[in-house]
Amino acid sequence: MEATRVYIALFIAALAIVASVVVVSRKDRKRLPFTPLSGAALALILGGIVFGGSSRALGYALIGAGAALAVVGSVRAGRRRGAGRDEAREAGLRDGDEPKP
Numbered sequence: 001m002e003a004t005r006v007y008i009a010l011f012i013a014a015l016a017i018v019a020s021v022v023v024v025s026r027k028d029r030k031r032l033p034f035t036p037l038s039g040a041a042l043a044l045i046l047g048g049i050v051f052g053g054s055s056r057a058l059g060y061a062l063i064g065a066g067a068a069l070a071v072v073g074s075v076r077a078g079r080r081r082g083a084g085r086d087e088a089r090e091a092g093l094r095d096g097d098e099p100k101p
Contacts, residue, residue: 037076041069 044066052059 035073035077037069037073041066041073044069 044062046066048059048062048064048066051062
């Protein structure tokens, strides 16, 4: 077996271990929805991995575009979730505190 295939197999095994730890540790937390933008980012990254063998430039371009879409989606989601934080800060509340009636 070639050295690169061994590295890829080790990387996939490590990624599976990390993913399983994350899934087990985040079981009771609220899940965020999978948006179309994050789906497109994932598709571009996977396309970059698949087509990276035949054309490196195409592979890197697809992975870069997918990473950029993921960052844009994270920023948009963070702005949506953080919309009420300014009002809570003005009221003297911390994260997780409930306003008093």
